[in-house]
Amino acid sequence: MAAQTAPEQALAWIDAGQRVALATVIETWGSAPRRVGAQLVVSGEGEMEGSVSGGCVEGAVVVEALEALEQGGNRVLEYGVSDGDAFAVGLACGGNIRILVEPVGDGGMPEAMLRDLVAARAARRAVAYEVALDGSHRRLVEEGHADRFRMDRSGVSEDGGTFIAIHNPPLRLIIVGGVHIAQHLVGMARATGFDPVVVDPREAFGAAARFPDAQVVNDWPDAALEEIGLDARCAVVLLTHDPKLDDPAIHCALRSDAFYIGALGSTRTHASRLARLAEAGFAEDRVGRIHGPIGLDIGAAGPAEIAVSILAEMIQTLRRP
Template structure:
């Protein structure tokens, strides 16, 4: 989790440092909002902020309310009408309404509950933060209920219409086969988009800490490494070696996994040869059709950086528009 987006941790740290803190959460919004339900903003008693609840049009007002909430230690639900002009200024086509829940840490948001949430997020565990928006009572959902929420992958109200659940899902994962130049461009971009990344490449000169700082690296053979990593429904797999000896073994595992995206570098002709090889080893056409190849959205990419942009865009499109 990027420090620029970890609002719960920032709120906990500020509270423990004696600054005071509030956690603000989007609970309802207009259709074309820049921040979805469940987006959070932490505010300190010194008006420091981490995260966001809009494109910038209501943050100032939320900060002012947050400072008041630190004083009376009571939660509140804020509602803002956004005019067409204000909406256009933050990149929206039209105006609407936004509702934000404000919870003072140590008040209606207990410190121990927030600490539990932060610890779960740090371990990469899913968690559900439930708040009765009328009474302000806060709790964490049991594991079974969190699993239900993960299937929907969204923050929303419970059927009672008054309990809002903010889903804190584990980070998305990106598994890259091939420590090549495109991978060096892709991984920092993906990290900013919320992914944790792993590079698989048995060639240690390619998958080296110098080339991929602060990135998990594995030098096992790709099929063994892919099996150990066990791609799940929140995992994207990207194959970039352009070498059948490395890409194909990883593909055989990835195509049998629930990974939401599997993409492979190569031209149309290269991919046709890849398809033939996979059919020869018994992989059926339906599974082969999962491969995004040539990889990425067709935006005319040429440089490694542009190709990385196209890949990340394709991953995002697949994730958000299945």
């Protein structure tokens, strides 16, 4: 199941009969606590999910969102440490942020457009939501923002009049091997926005009871990965330490656009793995994509700390050029 984010939560509340407004960070300066594109969804009952400031100004934004639901139309908010009102609500981090507040319906984002956006995300199609800050026009497009899609970077247009919100497919983590490290990694990855899938043909390891927060697939890794489908928003982590399971998965991963491939094992184990891949015909530049031994070298001891090192390396690979 895909991780619940602002668009999905907004639609869930609408389907439950509530009115909804979306608040989105559209620009930041200095040490603003959230990146451009971060969202908060607010229901007509005052419930909220997500964040636009890490807690600094959420209360003030909720008030503005409720007013937008009553009055209709877009509104652009700006908070900074030099602003008396902003300081009063707690923005003391030294940065500035601009936030676009839109009701769903009532002169804001049409409900049908929100449904189309959620459907595109569920189908793993990358879309951009273009909205004029004055609310005069808005549309969903799949082309025309190649650099923004590649860098996963939302932002205001050069003329300053339109915000372009990039909605890439949700991040996905495929873990091959339902071992102890995987149990820790699943929860950490889900908390950071990944949809985890655990693949293990050994039902004792790949048991749903061991991974209640992940999709579990009891099939051979090559068949499972082909069925799942790997794209540039996928990370593949191999934890079985068994070539019979790891090698078929690596072959699939290396033929894909997965942004991260990591494999558990010592330096000696990894050297043997590379030799087998060379014998299988994989070029050196392809096998160079594999992170092995897996994880950042933080001196990790024990399954939980190894999981931290793996997740940190995944995020570093995703976010740094």
